[in-house]
Amino acid sequence: MSNCPAEIGMTLDQIQTPALIVDLAAMEENIAILAKRVAENKAGVRLMPHAKTHKCVEIAQLQIAAGAKGVCCQNVAEAEAMVAGGIKRVLLSNEIVGADKSERLARLARSASIAVCVDHESQVDMLSAAATSQSSTLDVLVEIDVGAGRCGVPPGERAVALAKYVASKSGLRFAGLQAYHGPAQHFRKPEERTAAITKAAQLTRDTVALFKAAGLACEVIAGAGTGSFENELASGVYNELQCGSYVFMDVDYGRNQTDKPFANALFILTTVISAAAPGRAVCDAGLKASSVDSGLPAVHGRPAVVYAKISDEHGTLEISGEGRVTVGDRLKLIPGHCDPTVNLHDWLIACRDGKVEAVWKVARGW
Amino acid sequence: MSNCPAEIGMTLDQIQTPALIVDLAAMEENIAILAKRVAENKAGVRLMPHAKTHKCVEIAQLQIAAGAKGVCCQNVAEAEAMVAGGIKRVLLSNEIVGADKSERLARLARSASIAVCVDHESQVDMLSAAATSQSSTLDVLVEIDVGAGRCGVPPGERAVALAKYVASKSGLRFAGLQAYHGPAQHFRKPEERTAAITKAAQLTRDTVALFKAAGLACEVIAGAGTGSFENELASGVYNELQCGSYVFMDVDYGRNQTDKPFANALFILTTVISAAAPGRAVCDAGLKASSVDSGLPAVHGRPAVVYAKISDEHGTLEISGEGRVTVGDRLKLIPGHCDPTVNLHDWLIACRDGKVEAVWKVARGW
Numbered sequence: 001m002s003n004c005p006a007e008i009g010m011t012l013d014q015i016q017t018p019a020l021i022v023d024l025a026a027m028e029e030n031i032a033i034l035a036k037r038v039a040e041n042k043a044g045v046r047l048m049p050h051a052k053t054h055k056c057v058e059i060a061q062l063q064i065a066a067g068a069k070g071v072c073c074q075n076v077a078e079a080e081a082m083v084a085g086g087i088k089r090v091l092l093s094n095e096i097v098g099a100d101k102s103e104r105l106a107r108l109a110r111s112a113s114i115a116v117c118v119d120h121e122s123q124v125d126m127l128s129a130a131a132t133s134q135s136s137t138l139d140v141l142v143e144i145d146v147g148a149g150r151c152g153v154p155p156g157e158r159a160v161a162l163a164k165y166v167a168s169k170s171g172l173r174f175a176g177l178q179a180y181h182g183p184a185q186h187f188r189k190p191e192e193r194t195a196a197i198t199k200a201a202q203l204t205r206d207t208v209a210l211f212k213a214a215g216l217a218c219e220v221i222a223g224a225g226t227g228s229f230e231n232e233l234a235s236g237v238y239n240e241l242q243c244g245s246y247v248f249m250d251v252d253y254g255r256n257q258t259d260k261p262f263a264n265a266l267f268i269l270t271t272v273i274s275a276a277a278p279g280r281a282v283c284d285a286g287l288k289a290s291s292v293d294s295g296l297p298a299v300h301g302r303p304a305v306v307y308a309k310i311s312d313e314h315g316t317l318e319i320s321g322e323g324r325v326t327v328g329d330r331l332k333l334i335p336g337h338c339d340p341t342v343n344l345h346d347w348l349i350a351c352r353d354g355k356v357e358a359v360w361k362v363a364r365g366w
Numbered sequence: 367m368s369n370c371p372a373e374i375g376m377t378l379d380q381i382q383t384p385a386l387i388v389d390l391a392a393m394e395e396n397i398a399i400l401a402k403r404v405a406e407n408k409a410g411v412r413l414m415p416h417a418k419t420h421k422c423v424e425i426a427q428l429q430i431a432a433g434a435k436g437v438c439c440q441n442v443a444e445a446e447a448m449v450a451g452g453i454k455r456v457l458l459s460n461e462i463v464g465a466d467k468s469e470r471l472a473r474l475a476r477s478a479s480i481a482v483c484v485d486h487e488s489q490v491d492m493l494s495a496a497a498t499s500q501s502s503t504l505d506v507l508v509e510i511d512v513g514a515g516r517c518g519v520p521p522g523e524r525a526v527a528l529a530k531y532v533a534s535k536s537g538l539r540f541a542g543l544q545a546y547h548g549p550a551q552h553f554r555k556p557e558e559r560t561a562a563i564t565k566a567a568q569l570t571r572d573t574v575a576l577f578k579a580a581g582l583a584c585e586v587i588a589g590a591g592t593g594s595f596e597n598e599l600a601s602g603v604y605n606e607l608q609c610g611s612y613v614f615m616d617v618d619y620g621r622n623q624t625d626k627p628f629a630n631a632l633f634i635l636t637t638v639i640s641a642a643a644p645g646r647a648v649c650d651a652g653l654k655a656s657s658v659d660s661g662l663p664a665v666h667g668r669p670a671v672v673y674a675k676i677s678d679e680h681g682t683l684e685i686s687g688e689g690r691v692t693v694g695d696r697l698k699l700i701p702g703h704c705d706p707t708v709n710l711h712d713w714l715i716a717c718r719d720g721k722v723e724a725v726w727k728v729a730r731g732w
Contacts, residue, residue, distance in 0.1 A: 003443070003731045016466060018732060052678055074679045075650075077369065094679070097639045097650070097694055100382060119642040120693045150675075150682055151640040151648050182677065273463045274517040276485040282517050284441075284463070284732075287706040292659050293676065309516075310659065311548065312418055312705050313440045313460070316516055327486045328463055339678050340653040344709070346731060365369045365712060366384060366650075 006349045010356045013330065017271040018285035020345040021332075022360075024352045026265035027247055028062070033262065034229075034246050035066035041233055048072050048091055048222070050244025053339050055363040056348055057085030059247065070113070072242045076101050081363035083112045091222065092116040093178060093242060095123050095143070095151055102130035106138060106171070115139035115220070117178045119153045124166055131171025139175035140166045141220060144207055146200035148182045155179075155203040160214050167216065176220030177211075179204040180242065185227030189257055197224075197231035205237045227256055250338040252294035267300060267332040268341070269349075270315065272325055281317040281325040285333060286310050291340035297333035307333060372715045376722045379696065383637040384651040386711040387698075388726075390718045392631035393613055394428070399628065400595075400612050401432035407599055414438050414457055414588070416610025419705050421729040422714055423451030425613060436479070438608045442467045447729035449478045457588065458482040459544060459608060461489050461509065461517055468496035472504060472537070481505035481586070483544045485519045490532055497537025505541035506532045507586060510573055512566035514548045521545075521569040526580050533582065542586030543577075545570040546608065551593030555623055563590075563597035571603045593622055616704040618660035633666060633698040634707070635715075636681065638691055647683045647691040651699060652676050657706035663699035673699060 005016035015021070038047045049063045052074035060071045060082055070089025073079040079090045094117050096102065108114050109131065118124050118140055131138045142163045145152035153159050159177070166174040184196035200223070208218050222240040224232035226249075232238040245253050248266035270285035287310055290297045297315070299305045304323025309316035315333075319325050335341035342348070342362055350358040371382035381387070404413045415429045418440035426437045426448055436455025439445040445456045460483050462468065474480050475497065484490050484506055497504045508529045511518035519525050525543070532540040550562035566589070574584050588606040590598035592615075598604040611619050614632035636651035653676055656663045663681070665671045670689025675682035681699075685691050701707035708714070709730055716724040 005732070016464070016732065095639045095648075097637050098382070119640050122693045123639075145642065149643075149646070150677070150680060151642060153642050271463050273461045273489075274485050276511065276517060276519050277515075280515070282461075287657060287659050287703075288709045291653060291657075293653050311516070314516060327488045337653075343654045366371070366382065 004347050004359055006356045006359055008356050008358060012269065012351065012354050015269055015349060015356065017269050017330070018289040019269045019349050020342065020347070021267050021269050021349045021351050023265045023267065024350050024357060026263040030247050030249070030262045030265055031063055031066050034243060035068070038241065039067055043236065043239070045233055045238065046240050048240050048242055049247065050093070050242050051078055051082055053244035053247055053342065054348070055081070055342055056360045057081060057087070058358065058360045060085065060087055063247070075366050076104050077365045078363055079105065079108055079114065083108045087112065089113045090115070093180065093222070095119055097123060097126070099126055099130065102126040103134065106130035106134035106136050109136035109138050110134060113139065115141055115175055117141045117143040118162065118166065119143045119151050121162070121165055124169055124172065128169035128171045136171065138172055140172050141176050141178040141222060142166065143178040144204065146179045146181050146203045147184065147196055148180065150182065152178070155207040156210065159207050160210050160216070163211065163216050164214070174216060176218040176222065177204060177207065178222050179238070180223040180225070181228065182225070185225040186252065186256070187227070188255060193228045194231050197228050197235065201232070201235035201237050208237065226253055226262070245338055248338040250294070251298045251334050251336045264300070264334050266335060266338050268297060268335060270331050270333055272327055272329040272331065275325055275327050279319050281319060283315045283317060283331060284313060285315050286313045288312055289344055290333065290335050291337050291344060293340060294337035297335050300332040300334050302331060305331065370713050370725050372722045372725055374722050374724060378635065378717065378720050381635055381715060381722065383635050383696070384655040385635045385715050386708065386713070387633050387635050387715045387717050389631045389633065390716050390723060392629040396613050396615070396628045396631055397429055397432050400609060401434070404607065405433055409602065409605070411599055411604065412606050414606050414608055415613065416459070416608050417444055417448055419610035419613055419708065420714070421447070421708055422726045423447060423453070424724065424726045426451065426453055429613070441732050442470050443731045444729055445471065445474055445480065449474045453478065455479045459546065459588070461485055463489060463492070465492055465496065468492040469500065472496035472500035472502050475502035475504050476500060479505065481507055481541055483507045483509040484528065484532065485509045485517050487528065487531055490535055490538065494535035494537045502537070504538055506538050507542050507544040507588060508532065509544040510570065512545045512547050512569045513550065513562055514546060516548065518544070521573040522576060525573055526576050526582070529577065529582050530580070540582060542584040542588065543570060543573065544588050545604070546589040546591070547594065548591070551591040552618065552622070553593070554621060559594045560597050563594050563601065567598070567601035567603050574603065592619055592628070611704055614704040616660070617664045617700050617702045630666070630700050632701060632704050634663060634701060636697050636699055638693055638695040638697065641691055641693050645685050647685060649681045649683060649697060650679060651681050652679045654678055655710055656699065656701050657703050657710060659706060660703035663701050666698040666700050668697060671697065
């Protein structure tokens, strides 16, 4: 396979670096833990894991085999990859704009259940035109801003008016609300996350009541992420969870205070290429292998070695005390932020007991 | 072409977003300005532009047509793409480790002049074994640390000893010194850059004298970048310049104080997908379209619109005063850092007078 850094059966030492490796045992446990937690809930809340984290059909299939009802995607190319891989239900959990993208999405709705969010009439017009031209039906969620400060109309009457507009258009079916609070995922203290989602849930609940009064049924009330899902699960109003990062975890999510952390299952395998000065070494995983929007990667299992600086193709390591690093050593790095790090790579190398069990393509691009 | 966001002849409005667009007129002027500056110098200093910025054979060919002697690369996959595209001289401007990568590099040396850096005997051993097995010859530069604090042996006798080791090995030819000062490129004040490179040049000059005394000729003395090249050009010791970012520029290099700035030639084309709250809008270029290691992208030509926050697939824009942004508007963003932003994309869309003139593949991966 073109430019793939590994082949099935290789040991970790044989993989070309830098490479993104998945610890299958840890990932499977993460998938099982969340699936069990969601299955236990008596309110019938469903799991729609976010595929923007892994961009990988095979992982989506494992999540669905464990009980997920489908997946969320964040762009049309991800949705195309998931449907091509046999996933039957996809929520594109934000707005898309443009005739071409709307057409591509409406085409997918001929062979899978596709939902998408809106917060403006012009998006609705484009989606309706595309679905009509493709003879398909798109489910549409009205996105409300419950505190994230990004997309979404304000909760309340504006949302009802937009939903009525959706319901009036051919090719579209009004399906419910998207009410995701992104920043709350990364609030460090559980009480901060609880406070934010309690408020988001109340805004959502009030809006659902307005919809009911207007004769509009909200079949789907979607939101939640790895940081806050316990709160949405307990809210009594959300019925679809969109957790993504739980499958891999990263340094940033590791900073959240929680008594039930998921395990790190994603690592950047890197080789030390230089160790010319005492207390310093350089590895071959830099900005083109690891996203740093949420901070530098962490070195796994080597407490004396700190990833201290990053440049295009290099990481500069500081080695303290008893630490010894020599040219050719291999290290495992935990990414600062898993989603954009996966997007830097074309392949995920799935490993178990130190051996490559599978190589999986990453659905990059738009 | 698979997943390419544009076709030749399209207008900017027709390109799928997000996309990376090159302003050909601006880029050609940047290439011409540096080529002229290097051609004027009486000391015979050569230009070897760094291809890690663009990862694009067609741009390398334009640089060579303007007088460059070859290109620098930062990893083996870039070097492979350049040689496959007909580039005859490549310097891999850092160390590589591993039998497989060494073999790939030695294979390239059968059809092009290939140089690579070392700072440890174990790298030399691997390169020698690979060149011998491929029946090729690799040029080797000893890297010295002239203040960057990353790779490189200390200037002085340690460098001489390593060069002697290189010269003793079959398949390798000792070719000179790599003496690049990375951090100096981004020192904001000209006097700070001058001070750093004056010191680096003195360390290099002293080391060259030791080499001469030991009977070793340093054919190549390489270094410099977009921020500092005037200093290396004036030094009397450097004879190869490795400027990369000058071809595109970015927000970070724009912060350097200089009286002769290069023009911005690289832009992320993005569409506004949401404008649901007053003073705020959201565009479709986020972390997967723009690297933020050197800060957020800047909005080009729209002073009332500021790119204020970034997430996976979104940028949140703040709109002040008279600014008006509506769903479907298109914006051009200047990347914070050009090199890792190019690496997020598979295609460069080359435009002139608002039309697509060419689409160029980006040589991603390792």
